[in-house]
Every structure is written in C-alpha cells, then in structure tokens.
Amino acid sequence: MSTPVARAERGKAARRRVSRSAHAGWVPPVDRADPLGVLERQGRDRLPELLPIRYGRMAASPFAFLRGAAAVMAADLASRPHTGLTVQLCGDAHLLNFGVYASPERALLFDLNDFDETFPGPFEWDVERLAASVAVAGRANGHVEAKVRRATLEAGAAYRAAMRRLAGRGELAVWYERLDADTLLPLVRSARRRGQVASSLTRARRRTSLQALGKLTEVVDGRRRIIHDPPLLEPAGASDTASLRKIFSDYRSTLSEERRLLLDRYRFADAARKVVGIGSVGLRCFVVLLTGRDQGDPLFLQIKEARKSVLEEHLPHGPYVHPGHRVVAGQRQLQAASDIFLGWMSGPQGRAFYWRQLRDMKGSADVAGMSPADLLGYARLCGTALARAHARSGDRIAIAAYLGGADTFEQAVADFALAYADQTTADHAALGAAVAAGVVAAAPEV
Structure with missing residues (x-):
C-alpha cells in the first residue's frame, strides 16, 4: 500500500x-442512444407479461422514470x-435506494439498500446520479429552482466533507x-415532520418476517400459504417451486457455517412470484416462506434474478463472473452491516440469483412529501452515507485529495444535476408519447 502522501498525489x-x-x-452527445431503445433492449429475456407494469410505473413521473x-x-x-478513481459503485444511487434496515445486532442503520447494479467504477458516477435524483425530486415537489440547486449542492458537499474526514482516519x-x-x-x-419521521422509524422496526406473516399469508386447510394477489404476488407453479427447492442447497453453501446451521432449523413452506420496484420489474423474483419452531416462527427470503450490471458494458471487467456473487460481494463491501442470509447461486437455464431476507426492518423516506429544508437535510444524509460506502472500497485519500477544500466539485455536480434533470424530463415525455401512441404498452397504477 502506498503512503498517504503518494495516495494524495494520485488524487491530485x-x-x-x-x-x-x-x-x-x-x-447529450450526437450519437446518444435512444433511451426507449435502451429500455427495450433491457427488457429482452425478462418476463414479457410484466413489462407493461414496468413502463406504467416509469411513465408515472420524471422521478419514477429516473429510477x-x-x-x-x-x-x-x-x-x-471520468477521474479513474475507482470504488465499488452502488450503480443506482438515487434517493430512494437509501434507507433504514436492521444490522445483525438489531440496530437500525441508514445506508445504501439496493445493489443490483453494483460494479467497480469512477466514484463520481454515484455522486452524479444521487445529485440528479435530488434535482428531479425537488422539481417534482414544486420547489423553486434556487432551493433545488441548494439541495443538490448539499449532497455533493456532504460527500466531500465526509470523504475528507474519513481520509484522516485509520x-x-x-x-x-x-x-x-x-x-x-x-x-x-x-416538529410535525420530525414526528412523521419518528413514526416511520417505528414502523420500520416492526417490518419483520413476523409482521409479513400476517400481511402476506393466510391459512388454507390448516397450512400457512402465501396469498394470491395477481399480478404482483402469485403462488409459484409446481415447476418453479421444485426449482427453488433444488437450488436452496446451492444457496445454502454460500453462507458461513453458523448461518447454515441457523437456516437448517427452518423448513420450506411455500413460494410465490413477486413484482418489485421499477427498474427490476420483469426480472424473475420469488419470495419463499420458511417456518422454524412452528408456523408462528416464520422467515421470509427473497430470491431475485441477477443480470449483468448496467455499468459493465462501459467499464473494464470486474472481479466476479457470477452476477449474483457480484451483487452480494458489492453489498458486503458497501454496507456497514449486511443481512445474515445474503447469498447467491445459479438456477434453471443457468440464470443467476441472489437471496436475502424479504423484510428486516427495512424502510425508505417519503421523498415526495419533503419540504425544501427536509430534502436538503436528506440529500446531506445520503451524500454522507455514500462517502462512507465509497471509503470502504476505494482509495479515500486519493478521492479526498481530488475533491480538495474548495466547493468546486459540488458546484460542478449541481450544474450537471440540473441539466440532467432537464434530460430526464425530456426522456420521460418521450416515454409518455410512446405510450399514448400505442408504441409502448403500459399498465398504469399497478
């Protein structure tokens, strides 16, 4: 490892x-790819019957489109x-991909919480996506442009301040x-908003497998089963259930010994296909209900298909061949503490998947309801969390030296964010026009 002086020189x-x-x-470059063409290519080999849900959700607003x-x-x-200062990127660091969750010690932490696109790359790409999401969210909330810019500046400023602080630590x-x-x-x-946040944290602490048991299941013929709520939650067919049972042992092998011991105390009870998020709609995703001591001792696991990161075609090859392994390893690098049941394996047709708990005190902010002051504070928190994640996986001293003591970087990123918010609005309008013309099939409000 180089000396701190040499690492700082690398940043300069x-x-x-x-x-x-x-x-x-x-x-936008003259050869910019058509955004709808990019989305169409992404949709290939996804479940076609679910793609209208994805487009319907994206068409709801510019912020939904950005997501x-x-x-x-x-x-x-x-x-x-780009700078060439590489970190393990989140790859999708917008405002709603930060949130709270439980550590293995049951503390409630705030951190990045989505890693489907994680990949090694230049640190500024995550910062710029975060800032762009702040700009789009602020405009969607009707904030005046000066306050939108101030919030985007705060995201970059908090990132720089946290990175410079961490550069001086062991x-x-x-x-x-x-x-x-x-x-x-x-x-x-x-005070009103503070009470709302406190209530949200209380609700997050209640979002456990036990709470999900009452919400997602029912008793049928004396046995606990996942409810039928098409098209968002549908019982897995016989073939899917058989496949999930078969790959369970492969997933188990990616856990540490003590966690395999814990998992072995649960029994497979039921499985269902679940639609999640916006960008992920169409990927194969299942929830599995396991029972421990009795039917009142549940564990819900989510099994989600992993594909190549959207960053991979633009960057050098990463260290992981298996996309599920990439997601799990990236999450473990970036999060301060990760789910004890996080693991990966290959399924039918060689598809890659990763596993995690469905609910473990997870919660996210209501960005749409934020005032300018609250959005600024939340942007600051997200910028701080992003710097902490990057400092674990990249050269924090080089990045801190690059950022420096002046506000040049965050001013530039704020300029980019506001301009890219315009681009997002235009791209969202193009999707809306395609939906209206019948070129793209969309299922609104699903």
Whole structure:
C-alpha cells in the first residue's frame, strides 16, 4: 500500500486529467442512444407479461422514470471523461435506494439498500446520479429552482466533507463507521415532520418476517400459504417451486457455517412470484416462506434474478463472473452491516440469483412529501452515507485529495444535476408519447 502522501498525489494527478469543474453541465452527445431503445433492449429475456407494469410505473413521473432508467444514465455518464478513481459503485444511487434496515445486532442503520447494479467504477458516477435524483425530486415537489440547486449542492458537499474526514482516519475506524437511523431526526426542521419521521422509524422496526406473516399469508386447510394477489404476488407453479427447492442447497453453501446451521432449523413452506420496484420489474423474483419452531416462527427470503450490471458494458471487467456473487460481494463491501442470509447461486437455464431476507426492518423516506429544508437535510444524509460506502472500497485519500477544500466539485455536480434533470424530463415525455401512441404498452397504477 502506498503512503498517504503518494495516495494524495494520485488524487491530485487525477485533477490534471479531469478537472473538478469538468463535471459541470450536460450536453447529450450526437450519437446518444435512444433511451426507449435502451429500455427495450433491457427488457429482452425478462418476463414479457410484466413489462407493461414496468413502463406504467416509469411513465408515472420524471422521478419514477429516473429510477427505472439506470441503464440510460449509465450510458450517458460513460460518454463523459471520468477521474479513474475507482470504488465499488452502488450503480443506482438515487434517493430512494437509501434507507433504514436492521444490522445483525438489531440496530437500525441508514445506508445504501439496493445493489443490483453494483460494479467497480469512477466514484463520481454515484455522486452524479444521487445529485440528479435530488434535482428531479425537488422539481417534482414544486420547489423553486434556487432551493433545488441548494439541495443538490448539499449532497455533493456532504460527500466531500465526509470523504475528507474519513481520509484522516485509520482503516478499522473507516470499516466500522456507520450511520444510526436516529441521525435522521436532527435533520428535520419542523416538529410535525420530525414526528412523521419518528413514526416511520417505528414502523420500520416492526417490518419483520413476523409482521409479513400476517400481511402476506393466510391459512388454507390448516397450512400457512402465501396469498394470491395477481399480478404482483402469485403462488409459484409446481415447476418453479421444485426449482427453488433444488437450488436452496446451492444457496445454502454460500453462507458461513453458523448461518447454515441457523437456516437448517427452518423448513420450506411455500413460494410465490413477486413484482418489485421499477427498474427490476420483469426480472424473475420469488419470495419463499420458511417456518422454524412452528408456523408462528416464520422467515421470509427473497430470491431475485441477477443480470449483468448496467455499468459493465462501459467499464473494464470486474472481479466476479457470477452476477449474483457480484451483487452480494458489492453489498458486503458497501454496507456497514449486511443481512445474515445474503447469498447467491445459479438456477434453471443457468440464470443467476441472489437471496436475502424479504423484510428486516427495512424502510425508505417519503421523498415526495419533503419540504425544501427536509430534502436538503436528506440529500446531506445520503451524500454522507455514500462517502462512507465509497471509503470502504476505494482509495479515500486519493478521492479526498481530488475533491480538495474548495466547493468546486459540488458546484460542478449541481450544474450537471440540473441539466440532467432537464434530460430526464425530456426522456420521460418521450416515454409518455410512446405510450399514448400505442408504441409502448403500459399498465398504469399497478
């Protein structure tokens, strides 16, 4: 490992290749890929009957479009010069991919919580996607442009401040760094809103497998079964259930010994296909109900198909051949603490999957209801969490040296975010026009 001085020099050298102000603005290249074509290619080999749900959800608003268009933005970011300062990227670091969840010690943490697109790449791509999501969300909430810009600036400023602080800390101190969920409350200005956040945290603490048991299951002929709620939740067919049982042992082998021991105390009870998110709609996703001591001792696991990251075609090869392994390894690198049941394996037709708990005190912010002050505070929190994640996997000293002590980087990123918010609005309008013309089939409000 190089000395701190040498690592800082590497960051300063990156400035000479790509200045901090070079991150400003967004002008689409003349050969920019058609966003709807990118989405159509992504939809190939997904479950075709679910794609209208994906398009319907994306057509709901520019922010919903941004959430589902990680592949579009990845191609756009790849068209710009980058620093070469590599971290394990989240790959989809928009505002709603941060949230609270339970650590193995049952503490409620705030962190990144989606890793389907994780991949090694230039640190600024995550920062720019985060800032763009702040800009799109602020405009959607009707905030004046000056306050939208201020919130995007705060995301970048918090990232820079946290990275510079972590650059001065030791390796173990950085690795053990975490954000307790209670840090959300001081960021909220109004007493009314603070009460809402406190209530949200209380609800998150209740989101466990036991709570899901009452919401997602019913007793049929004396046995606990997952409810039928098509098209979002449908019992797995006989072939899918047989496949899930078969691959369960392969998944089990990716867990540590003590966690395999714990898992072996549960029995397979039922399985169902589940539709999740926006960008993920159409991927094969299942929930499995396991029972432990008795039917009142449940464990819900989610099995989700893993594909190549949207970043892979734009960056050098990563260290993992198996897409499920990529997701799990990326999550373990980036999160302060990860789900004890996180694992991966291959399924029928060689498809890759990863497993995790369906609910483990997970919760996300109501971005749509945020005031300008609350959005600014939340952007600051997300920027801080993103820096902590990047500091674990990349060279925090080089990145801190690149960012420097002035606000040049966040000013440039804010310029980019506002311009890219315009692009997102235009792309969303193109999708809406395609839906209206019948070119794209969309199922609204599903």
